[in-house]
Amino acid sequence: MIEQNKYLDLLYKQHGSKENIISEIINLKAIQNLPKGTEHFVSDLHGEFNAFQHLLRNGSGNVKEKINEVFNNELTHDEKQTLASLIYYPEQKLKHIEKQINTDWYRQTIDQLVRLIKFSASKYTRSKLRKSLPKRFSYIIEELLYQVKSNADKEEYYNQIISDVLTLKQGNALIIDLCYTIQRLVVDHLHVVGDIYDRGPEPDKIIDALINYHSVDIQWGNHDIIWIGAAAGSPLCMMNIIRISARYNNLDIIEDTYGINLRPLLTYAEKYYLDNPMFRPKTTPETTSSNEEILETTKMHQAAAILQFKLEEQLVSRRQEFNMDHRKLLTTVDYTDLSIHLKGKKYALTNTCFMTVDPNNPAKLTVEEEEIIERLMQNFIHSEKLKRHTDFLVKKGNMYLVYNDNLLIHGCVPLNQDGSLKAFHINGHSYKGKYLLDFFETSLRRAYANPHSHNDIDTDLLWYLWSGENSSLFGKKEMTTFERYFIEDKETHVEEKNAYYKLRERQETIAFILSEFGLHKEDSHLINGHTPVKEIKGETPIKAGGKMLVIDGGFSKPYQKTTGIAGYTLLYNSYGMQLVAHKPFSSIEDVILQNDDIASIKRIVDRPVERKYVRDTTIGASLQEQINDLNKLLNYLTY
Numbered sequence: 001m002i003e004q005n006k007y008l009d010l011l012y013k014q015h016g017s018k019e020n021i022i023s024e025i026i027n028l029k030a031i032q033n034l035p036k037g038t039e040h041f042v043s044d045l046h047g048e049f050n051a052f053q054h055l056l057r058n059g060s061g062n063v064k065e066k067i068n069e070v071f072n073n074e075l076t077h078d079e080k081q082t083l084a085s086l087i088y089y090p091e092q093k094l095k096h097i098e099k100q101i102n103t104d105w106y107r108q109t110i111d112q113l114v115r116l117i118k119f120s121a122s123k124y125t126r127s128k129l130r131k132s133l134p135k136r137f138s139y140i141i142e143e144l145l146y147q148v149k150s151n152a153d154k155e156e157y158y159n160q161i162i163s164d165v166l167t168l169k170q171g172n173a174l175i176i177d178l179c180y181t182i183q184r185l186v187v188d189h190l191h192v193v194g195d196i197y198d199r200g201p202e203p204d205k206i207i208d209a210l211i212n213y214h215s216v217d218i219q220w221g222n223h224d225i226i227w228i229g230a231a232a233g234s235p236l237c238m239m240n241i242i243r244i245s246a247r248y249n250n251l252d253i254i255e256d257t258y259g260i261n262l263r264p265l266l267t268y269a270e271k272y273y274l275d276n277p278m279f280r281p282k283t284t285p286e287t288t289s290s291n292e293e294i295l296e297t298t299k300m301h302q303a304a305a306i307l308q309f310k311l312e313e314q315l316v317s318r319r320q321e322f323n324m325d326h327r328k329l330l331t332t333v334d335y336t337d338l339s340i341h342l343k344g345k346k347y348a349l350t351n352t353c354f355m356t357v358d359p360n361n362p363a364k365l366t367v368e369e370e371e372i373i374e375r376l377m378q379n380f381i382h383s384e385k386l387k388r389h390t391d392f393l394v395k396k397g398n399m400y401l402v403y404n405d406n407l408l409i410h411g412c413v414p415l416n417q418d419g420s421l422k423a424f425h426i427n428g429h430s431y432k433g434k435y436l437l438d439f440f441e442t443s444l445r446r447a448y449a450n451p452h453s454h455n456d457i458d459t460d461l462l463w464y465l466w467s468g469e470n471s472s473l474f475g476k477k478e479m480t481t482f483e484r485y486f487i488e489d490k491e492t493h494v495e496e497k498n499a500y501y502k503l504r505e506r507q508e509t510i511a512f513i514l515s516e517f518g519l520h521k522e523d524s525h526l527i528n529g530h531t532p533v534k535e536i537k538g539e540t541p542i543k544a545g546g547k548m549l550v551i552d553g554g555f556s557k558p559y560q561k562t563t564g565i566a567g568y569t570l571l572y573n574s575y576g577m578q579l580v581a582h583k584p585f586s587s588i589e590d591v592i593l594q595n596d597d598i599a600s601i602k603r604i605v606d607r608p609v610e611r612k613y614v615r616d617t618t619i620g621a622s623l624q625e626q627i628n629d630l631n632k633l634l635n636y637l638t639y
């Protein structure tokens with residue numbers, strides 16, 4: 001009772017008077033009755049910043065939709081398209097049309113943008129809208145927003161405001177702010193369902209954009225984990241990201257973006273390795289380099305791969321509970337004829353680069369290698385920018401999220417063939433389902449808080465999350481990196497998926513998993529990223545009668561050949577869910593010059609019988625708690 005009173009006293013102090021409490025209750029209740037805000041789901045961005053920033057700007061087609069609704073028959077298709085590209089890239093578009101614009105254009109465009117803001121903001125309270133407005137013109141924009149056209153005096157007053165803005169040569173600045181306000185209003189909250197990092201060239205810019213985004217959460221992907229792992233002091237996670245960055249010709253991210261000196265690794269690699277076709281980096285027109293640089297990367301790629309394999313053997317040996325002895329492939333190699341026995345079959349090894357491997361003790365690092373790893377590790381831990389980015393990932397991220405009756409997980413919930421939850425036995429405990437994911441998350445947070453400890457169980461589990469059989473992020477039996485480099489026979493490259501991936505087609509499996517996470521409602525969904533949906537082969541992202549949605553359509557350019565599209569995103573507004581399939585993004589220039597957009601195709605996932613309001617959402621539940629507390633406070637003050 002005393003505790004309770006203390007809390008109410010504090011709450012009273014916060015509000016200051018009975019009148020304030022009453023008006024706060026009224027305000028919160030009003031918010032509860034607004035339509036639910038629009039959620040935007042994206043996943044598997046894989047460093048493709050350009051395509052991603054375009055989606056943020058066009059709200060996965062939502063800006064266009066608002067334009068169509070407001071200017072239905074009033075504007076032609078081309079005019080709508082031009083207005084859309086102005087909203088997406090206002091600075092560049094204004095520059096492009098500089099010579100064609102005059103006072104009338106400014107008046108008309110400002111009017112159109114204000115109408116769009118009004119329309120897009122109809123779901124928000126005035127106070128929320130005010131907070132969304134850019135500082136420099138907030139007063140002017142508010143005046144424009146609340147104008148009443150019928151009132152002649154007022155109309156003159158507003159015309160005067162616009163005239164003043166134009167006389168002061170602030171037309172462009174105002175238009176730019178109005179455009180960003182529209183971008184900001186069409187999406188209320190963003191979910192990133194994992195894999196921001198690896199393969200593509202600019203993951204750091206994606207993180208910076210997310211840091212500046214108004215409302216976002218992240219569900220970690222397996223690729224994000226190895227970056228978090230590197231910052232958390234795992235040499236093995238670090239070697240994996242160096243190897244993958246070399247493989248995709250992106251070592252610049254490590255060196256230039258994060259300021260980590262790779263010179264010692266290069267000097268070492270130059271000493272032992274030659275050209276090797278299997279280790280030449282994959283290049284795209286954007287990531288191509290000189291022949292000399294390609295050769296350097298090829299050598300570092302081999303060095304990183306071999307160091308990774310050695311470190312893996314050491315980890316697997318010290319973590320018997322991971323049950324991964326079969327992954328000690330350097331030890332399995334027959335060095336007399338360069339072959340390997342796997343699953344009862346003998347395979348010849350090609351493109352090998354075992355120069356620093358001692359056949360009698362293959363996992364042993366040379367003194368030189370130990371020094372290099374130690375130096376690199378210190379550089380990773382002390383990269384200020386990397387820490388800023390991984391801090392953000394750890395702060396905003398989780399293993400999974402339950403939000404507005406949906407469950408968001410990057411990879412899977414490991415299952416047995418019969419559909420039951422697959423258990424991971426460790427430290428005398430057995431974890432499965434929700435508890436397994438909670439266990440992984442707790443351990444990740446502990447490892448991240450202790451970057452100077454390099455081979456404790458929490459740090460080793462970070463690598464397990466990347467490639468362990470029971471990892472909810474990996475979702476496969478084993479990662480066949482070694483086989484893909486050194487064995488030609490493709491049957492050894494197959495990475496068998498967890499039973500989850502077949503079973504998730506079935507409605508009862510999804511209902512079972514949702515209930516494991518406390519979701520029992522009719523309109524709950526499970527949302528995954530991680531596995532590219534191969535539209536080309538007729539695969540569909542909507543499964544289990546619409547309960548299961550897979551939104552990895554492959555933003556990753558190197559994967560677009562296999563998917564046939566450039567990614568899915570999901571929109572969830574008060575009227576239901578829509579899945580959006582995107583075509584590849586060409587360039588910002590094309591949007592500005594030709595008003596070209598990522599053409600997208602929308603599919604309705606479902607439409608609930610009743611429109612959803614804030615009171616039906618996760619935020620609504622916490623607002624209700626606040627209302628209840630304030631009501632308690634009123635009672636307490638009265639008696």
Ligand SMILES: O=P(O)(O)OC[C@H]1O[C@](O)(COP(=O)(O)O)[C@@H](O)[C@@H]1O
Binds near residue numbers: 195222247476479495
């Ligand atoms: O072809 P790459 O880029 O070397 O990567 C292949 C590896 O990436 C993985 O698919 C994991 O990455 P994703 O999460 O993007 O699928 C592994 O299963 C596989 O071994």
Ligand SMILES: [Mn+2]
Binds near residue numbers: 195221222223530531
């Ligand atoms: Mn993934």
